[in-house]
Amino acid sequence: MISLYHYLTLSAILFCIGIYGALTRRNAISILMSIEIMLNSVNINLIAFSRFITPAIVTGQVFTLFIIAIAAVEAAVVLGLIFAIYRSFDTVEIDKANLMKW
């Protein structure tokens, strides 16, 4: 029988996979993909809580819908940012896009 704790564990594992990817990858688009994994894990968490604790009031699903919308806008803006970085530095690896003196 699948309980709330199964979904919470799945969400925690996915969130930590996303954190590992966001901290480790060099390519900026890979970092964006890891951030999308983190956002999706939070969505699973919200919908699981909404279904198991208050199934008649779907507030968790409303929150999830807004997070999906925000993630879409964020992906578009971040890709615009990545294109601007690519035009300046001719690479999208974030440790090479460095203008600091030291």
Place this chain on the structure above:
Amino acid sequence: MREILQVVTFYVLAGITISSALVVVTGKNLFRNGLSLSLFFLSVAGIYFLLNAEFIGVAQIFVYIGGIIVLLLFGIMLTAHIADPTVKQTNEQKGIASLTGIILVCLLVFVLTSTFFPVVKHIPHQVSTSILAKIIFTDYVFILGLIFLLFLVGIIGALILTKEDGSTGSPS
């Protein structure tokens, strides 16, 4: 019978989700990572269907796979040298990041499984779409307006960031 089907479906979907997420964060070929991310989104939509959130599952497929994956794949193809196998994909913080991830997942799982949540015994049989529509357009309509504003600002921002005239920061 229904219990067995639910358990099997959950474990299959969870396995596909976790393995495709691992491919995304540890793979060397960027295009393969993008396609594995689309498989991740599809299996997360499957988990939403399992949780009686059909509208969110379909919205996930439309927005993420139909929009964000296409954007990401265009970004990968236009900016990266994906055919170069000598480019290292991970930086030098791999050890600390994996240690952080493992400690965080142990902490989260320990805290979450030792908390008591008042789980409802009887899940009512309902269609989520009509309830969602009723709530969004009456109780949460202000947040909906803010999301519209966010979209407008995002579109304007993305247009300004990708302008090609060489003076992207100055007002015209």
